[in-house]
Structures are given as structure tokens and as C-alpha cells.
Amino acid sequence: MKYSFAPNVPVTLPVANSHENFPVRRIYCVGKNYADHIVEMGGNAKRDEPVFFTKSAQTIVKNYSKIPYPRNTTNLHYEVELVVAIGPNGIFGYSVGLDMTRRDVQKIAKSKGGPWSRAKNFPNSAVCSNITPSDQVKIQNAEIKLLKNNEIVQKSNISKLIWSINEIISYLKHDMDLKEGDLIYTGTPAGVGAVLPGDILLGQIDGLEEINVEFV
Ligand code: MN
Numbered sequence: 017m018k019y020s021f022a023p024n025v026p027v028t029l030p031v032a033n034s035h036e037n038f039p040v041r042r043i044y045c046v047g048k049n050y051a052d053h054i055v056e057m058g059g060n061a062k063r064d065e066p067v068f069f070t071k072s073a074q075t076i077v078k079n080y081s082k083i084p085y086p087r088n089t090t091n092l093h094y095e096v097e098l099v100v101a102i103g104p105n106g107i108f109g110y111s112v113g114l115d116m117t118r119r120d121v122q123k124i125a126k127s128k129g130g131p132w133s134r135a136k137n138f139p140n141s142a143v144c145s146n147i148t149p150s151d152q153v154k155i156q157n158a159e160i161k162l163l164k165n166n167e168i169v170q171k172s173n174i175s176k177l178i179w180s181i182n183e184i185i186s187y188l189k190h191d192m193d194l195k196e197g198d199l200i201y202t203g204t205p206a207g208v209g210a211v212l213p214g215d216i217l218l219g220q221i222d223g224l225e226e227i228n229v230e231f232v
Pocket of ligand 1: 045046047095097115201203204
């Protein structure tokens with residue numbers, strides 16, 4: 017095979033407690049999956065169905081990164097989320113993720129009924145910790161938490177997901193082509209808010225390696 021130019025090197029995430037690296041294929045994201053977050057965004061938790069959107073693998077940011085504040089926004093928001101990593105035999109493992117969002121861009125897109133791509137799928141928008149293999153953790157009742165500059169800003173429990181991990185997986189299998197290498201960001205609880213240069217975000221889920229990044 018002769019390429020016109022050198023192909024991109026696959027994006028990978030380290031696997032915790034091993035020397036393996038997880039090659040990332042696609043990133044699926046679920047919106048509106050915790051009732052308290054739907055309410056804070058002005059929605060109706062009883063009526064609203066979860067929404068799905070995607071990010072490119074190239075938007076991944078690993079632990080301990082310094083992240084440049086993105087262009088074309090004055091309202092960059094954090095959303096801490098459980099990330100499910102899919103392997104050849106189902107769930108491979110879990111990570112702590114930050115679904116970074118240009119909230120001002122999303123607000124304009126929502127008002128015009130336009131796509132969310134520019135609000136969600138921009139450089140450095142998919143922050144993700146190392147992947148903990150699924151056989152090393154019990155995730156169903158794990159606490160999920162985000163600290164901004166050492167202050168807790170988001171706190172909930174994985175048991176509060178409106179659509180469970182298995183329901184999301186079966187939906188995506190039916191609707192898309194969920195395969196090994198895919199990541200699923202499962203949605204964020206209430207407490208989303210703005211990030212500024214100099215802020216440090218620390219995301220934690222019981223039993224998983226934490227995610228720690230700084231915005232510059
Ligand atoms: Mn999200």
C-alpha cells in the first residue's frame with residue numbers, strides 16, 4: 017500500500033496496571049443521562065430522551081496534560097463522566113472522562129436547531145484517564161466526583177444514570193456499529209460550569225484511576 021502521505025498514528029490510552037495501550041476507534045457520547053443535569057439545563061427529566069453525539073479520537077487528552085484554552089469560546093464548560101471502553105468481548109474497562117463543551121457555541125446551535133459538532137468535537141475536548149479493566153472494579157454504585165481547584169463542583173453516583181450502561185450499549189449496537197476500540201461517554205450529573213486558564217480539574221470515580229488536567 018502506497019500512502020499519499022504518512023497516515024496518522026492511532027490514538028491510544030494507557031491501560032491501568034499493565035503495559036498495554038488501548039487503541040481508540042470512535043467516541044460516542046450520551047447527553048441528558050442524569051435527571052439533575054437535565055433540570056439545570058432547562059429540560060424536563062421525565063420527558064427528555066437521552067441524545068447521542070460523537071467526538072473524533074483525535075480530540076483525546078490524557079492524564080496530567082496542560083490543555084490550551086480553546087479558540088472561539090468564552091464559556092468553556094467541564095462535564096465529568098464515566099467512560100466505558102469497548103473491547104473484542106464487550107466491556108473492556110472504564111475511565112474518568114471530561115466532556116469539554118463550548119457552551120456558548122452549543123447554546124447558539126440549540127437555538128437554531130443546528131448540529132453540536134463545533135460545541136463538542138473540537139481539539140482537546142475528550143479528556144480521558146487511563147482505562148481500568150472491567151474485572152478490576154465494581155462500577156454500578158460508584159461515586160463520581162469533580163473537583164475544580166480542590167473544591168467539589170460535581171458529585172453523584174453511577175447508579176443514577178437514566179439509561180444504564182447495558183442499555184446504552186444495546187442501543188448503540190442496534191443503531192450504530194459499536195466495536196472494539198470505541199469509547200462511550202455516559203453523560204454528566206448536575207454542577208457543570210466554566211473553566212478558565214489556570215484552573216485544575218480533578219475527576220474521580222470510585223475504583224478508577226483519576227483524571228487530573230490543568231488549563232493554560
Ligand atoms: Mn456530556
